[in-house]
Amino acid sequence: MPRFAQREYRAHVREDAPPGTAVCRLQAADPDLGANGEVRYALDPRHGDPEGYFAVDERTGVLRLQRPLDREARALHHLVVQARDGGTPPEAASALVSVVVLDVNDNAPAIRLLFLTETGRPQLSEGARPGPTGP
Known part of the structure; x- marks a missing residue:
């Protein structure tokens, strides 16, 4: 029967990966x-x-990203990966994989200016002193 090196794997991946x-x-x-x-x-x-x-690559056990992530939509993914042997019938073991999506500042800053002068x-x-003047 296969045995995983760990019962639970925790990984981090940037949302722009x-x-x-x-x-x-x-x-395993x-x-x-x-x-x-x-x-x-x-899986x-x-x-x-x-x-x-x-x-997951069936031979190497490497878990790869298949499509783009969005941390704002989902910051944590939980998966269960199985390892099966070649017996008849095959025996299996499972491990939990938690993937944390790391935030990347991928939103452009918004700047709003309001000029309160006679000329606009x-x-x-x-x-004038340095520093913020209001909200």
Whole structure:
């Protein structure tokens, strides 16, 4: 029976990471010989990733980003990855993967200026002090 090196994996990925970015590598081993000891990885269909943000390489256990993330829409993803051996019937083990989406300042700043002068153009008084003047 396969066994994961960890029961839970925690990873962080920037929200601007491009598809194909490696998020983490899961590791499971099976002490059996031959095909019974070969481990294959897959997202658990019941607790996987219905939105299709992630995919796991069946041979290496590398979890990769499949599509762009948006931290404002979802800051944390929980997945369950299975490791199956090559036995008949195959035996499986599961590990929880929590992926934290790191915020990237991807929103352009908004600057609103209001000039309260007679001409409608900016003016600065020579007696003005540095710093904010109001909200």
